[in-house]
Amino acid sequence: MSDPRPSVEDQRELRRTFGAFATGVTVVTVGGRSPHAMTANAFTSVSLDPPLVLICVRRDAVMHDRLDGPFGVSVLGAGQEEVARRFADRWRPLGAAQFDGVDHTPGELTGAPLIDGALAHFECELWKTCDGGDHTIFVARLLGMAPLADGDPLLFYRGRFRRLGATKEVTA
Numbered sequence: 001m002s003d004p005r006p007s008v009e010d011q012r013e014l015r016r017t018f019g020a021f022a023t024g025v026t027v028v029t030v031g032g033r034s035p036h037a038m039t040a041n042a043f044t045s046v047s048l049d050p051p052l053v054l055i056c057v058r059r060d061a062v063m064h065d066r067l068d069g070p071f072g073v074s075v076l077g078a079g080q081e082e083v084a085r086r087f088a089d090r091w092r093p094l095g096a097a098q099f100d101g102v103d104h105t106p107g108e109l110t111g112a113p114l115i116d117g118a119l120a121h122f123e124c125e126l127w128k129t130c131d132g133g134d135h136t137i138f139v140a141r142l143l144g145m146a147p148l149a150d151g152d153p154l155l156f157y158r159g160r161f162r163r164l165g166a167t168k169e170v171t172a
Ligand SMILES: Cc1cc2nc3c(=O)[nH]c(=O)nc-3n(C[C@H](O)[C@H](O)[C@H](O)COP(=O)(O)OP(=O)(O)OC[C@H]3O[C@@H](n4cnc5c(N)ncnc54)[C@H](O)[C@@H]3O)c2cc1C
Pocket: 025, 037, 038, 039, 040, 041, 042, 043, 056, 057, 058, 060, 061, 062, 063, 064, 084, 087, 088, 089, 090, 091, 092, 093, 094, 095, 098, 156
């Protein structure tokens, strides 16, 4: 009798099954002469002592080669779906122009643009990288943080943006 379970080699099914794990949504940013931002949900707290977080970035993403120093992470609130979509759009302009219309403030410790209205900001510096297959795992040490607001988070679940409560979607 054949096994009805999909194979882990089936990337469509794998993505769908990974999608059962609900996450928050962040924007990872680097500053400098050519600032850059990328929407990421593969963000996790790792350690309290030392204070570490990790983020997984696709090897062929522009952001992949920009995370070799300090960077910022903004944890998005429920009303920031458009910001998440902007920094996941691969046709957005490069450099400072990608931030047009998105309010942000340079981090005091890193200069990385931090998204205004986010629920929390973290400022980090690269600590270690690990091979993560078609992604790289960037482990970073926290330099500073700001727990900013108490509002609801923006969530990502089964390939869609959601809000807390029932199974309400942000957009139909
Ligand atoms: C909810 C959500 C969560 C996500 N989580 C993650 C995650 O954790 N990790 C992850 O790796 N990805 C994640 N993604 C996907 C990621 O946000 C997008 O792939 C994003 O576009 C990657 O940004 P990037 O700038 O690093 O790379 P790219 O999208 O590769 O590059 C975009 C930039 O490069 C420019 N560009 C692209 N191609 C060219 C070209 N040929 N010539 C000139 N310029 C070009 C574009 O104009 C744009 O400025 C997530 C997406 C969503 C919606």
